[in-house]
Amino acid sequence: MREQVIEWLRARGVELEDIARVVQELLGGRFSDLTLEECLASVRRVVDKREAQFAILTGIALDVLAEQGHLPEPLRSAVREDSPLYGIDEVLALAITNLYGSVGLTSFGYLDKRKLGIIGQLNRHADGGVHTFLDDLVAGVAAAAAARIAHRRQTLADAAAGSEGEGKAAS
Template sequence: MQYATYENTVEKLKKHDITLHDIAVIAYDSEASYVPNLTIVQVEEALVSILHKRVVQHQIWVALELDRLAEAHLLESPLQDLIDNDDALFGVDETLGTAIAMSFDTIGVTNYGYIDKIKVGLVGELDRKGKTTSAVTTFADDIVGALAAAAASKVAHKYATNIVASDKHLAK
């Protein structure tokens, strides 16, 4: 039995045209104004750390596999139709996304909700791709948003002491 690994997870993301850099850019944009001197490398390191969590790997694998099966028309209706059309009331895609984001405290969930709502960067690209082509990206866009939110949250937690110190300086 082959278990999920970081390398396998990154490979599965690549097969869906999802790069770690594109995810990190979303997270960076979310946190750069809060963390002075933040670098994209620091955000990428946070993302890599998140992708080493087995539960996150499993959630990614399930999500991307459901997109693949739907794209190949291998699911039974009504599930096939719900995923094909990224039905607004389906919500299972957001549930998997929320589970990933929740791994990093409530800030992860609020970051994810914001990213999912405004569809920034690769999240928006995947969402539009799913609506304008035969590709199914119902879960992929939510996974990207959740990973970006989790990475932003991890950065926020790591540098929280710097942010608090900076806020105290501003209050004087």
């Protein structure tokens, strides 16, 4: 299913590299040695998770159906207009972020407000499409990938600290 998710994202104007750039911008101040490759690898791992895949597919399907006029009212207007009180787009996005714990929620909220990179492009609807779900889903994936990197770097730092203190037996 991973390949289908990547294709659906691409068909809506989002490459995994775009999401990786958001992750790098988000974490750049904290980890100065963070490469785009590490960010992209982390984005790929998030997109490998089945729950993330289903959230992405469901959200994109709703965007497309709203665009094509196949959603009944009053749902269609709520999705087309990205009503700030609709809320279901955030609910799906957070289902992704939560997979890496609560530490990603702050990043999600920040991204949703500041709309870095591709998120801002989607939000401006420059292509005339409905991206009510997609911009939040991308923020959710980026926040999850950033949380994953923060957790992994801490684990590596803990292991390094442990091996200094405990000698080779710990490695």
